[in-house]
Amino acid sequence: MFKSVGLVSRYDKNQALKLSDTLAEYLAQKGLKVYIDDSLAGKITSKEQFIPLADMNTDFIITIGGDGTILRAAMNAPKPDTPLLTVNMGVRGFLTEIEPQDACAAVDRILNGDYHIEKSAKMAVCAGKEILPDALNDVVISTGEPSKILYADICKDGKPLLKCQADGLIISTQTGSTGYSLSAGGPVLDPTVDAFVLTPICSLTVFHSLVFPADSNLTFNVLKEKMLVLIDGNYRKQITTDELTLNVTKSKNVTSFIRFETSFYDRLRNRLLFKGTQ
Template sequence: MEKIGLIPNPTKEQAIETVKGIIDWLEKRGIEYLVEEESAGLVGEQNKGSSYQEMAVEVDLVIVFGGDGTFLNTARHFAAVEMPILGVNLGGLGFLTDIELSKLGSALEDLIAGKFEIEERMMLEAKVIREGEKINQVVAVNDVVITKGSFSRIIELKTYIEGEYVTTYPADGLIVASPTGSTAYSLSAGGPIVNPKLKSLVVTPICPHTLSSRSIVTAGDEVVEVEVKADHEDIMLTVDGQTGLKLASGDKIKIKHSDLVTKLVKLEDYNFYKILKNRIQFSDF
């Protein structure tokens, strides 16, 4: 491990203070580091500031300090180079940032000692087709969501899988999630929990105006196509709940697995079901 990238959430004081401590820890062990440029001044290391592009070619892995939102933003920045990412949880649920602050010291020791594995997570690719032409293309770690505006009427989402018409959802929206994203917005909308090592797409309607709508889990190599129908213009496509673009009635969105993957650093004691139990707090009957 020659050089590590440090990416704290600059809006969280705890993240900034934690990174200051990590810098001392790394310097005592002679390990080089870079700090994301927006946060470098906040931790007093302006000369170590680095853009995502510079980090992509200079560091061996990055450590993210924050919540899953910080992790998702980082993962999309490094998607093209498949940078290994370790997440330290300073947010809420933290399915992606699974290292707790109380265990950070031992986690760093294991990291430097090479006691970790790289777990590849499937990403999504979505293309927006308007009048037969591709107008946009995005990649996502968790999910791609088609949704109406806050004050608009429901929209109709004509859904195909592998070219086969499946159903039309009259709903507030539709979530197409990766297995990693199955514990995010899709779960809140009633979707299933899928082991993140699997390759699949999870299609979940948001507030469907019907008694029969259910989530659908597809094979990982299948394509989901959604045609949007609405009598208003307040329709959005959002990526991981962080970036978005406006859609129009008649647009078609084609969603499939991406050729890119997100690489997560997982320490030796990592277990998805242990994280799931701790985060979801299943009741014992």
């Protein structure tokens, strides 16, 4: 039974802030202990407790925003599998589950046990010996400068695979295959396909997307003086060590989404690929 809830919202949209206040009050009335991301302090009127997202050790978390808000919550919550109820206040909101007007009704359904959990795979990322945050969506590698080409050797399970000469590389999960990778020409993966997608960004050579089994060990050896790693659009790391190596494998962690009736193909049809073609 859920007894505590975290509330995470975008803070640059008045509608999102108003809904945060409304939901905080409604959740407290339902007997839940409510914790609000401290980035909202001073922006909403709620008297509930404000804490850092990294300390939000709650039974579930509600996000109010788009995919960026979801990815921020998934990366920074202290428990990686804390269930997320995702309210759409973004531009596209592919990962979101409900619209703002349905938020209170969704809380009632959750408290009545009328929901299911959808688990999404993540990638474990290491730069040399340094462990970086897990990626729910994607890992992007570049030089960090638009005019500089990324030169890298790509290995699978320790064996050389191919050489890269491109503006960058995107390694995405099934979830991330609908994001930046898709925009760069990559395929959409059905969530039941346990795999990663490797997609080049503006390659100088004939290099199309590759799909790897999720148990693959992918290594990227960058041949120039620096490497920028961007994880889920939230975490940025400039690597300037002598040996520029990035390793990507399947993480033992997952992200859990609270779902009702919607499915992956509902979201794909209504929010992304097939909208208006029914």
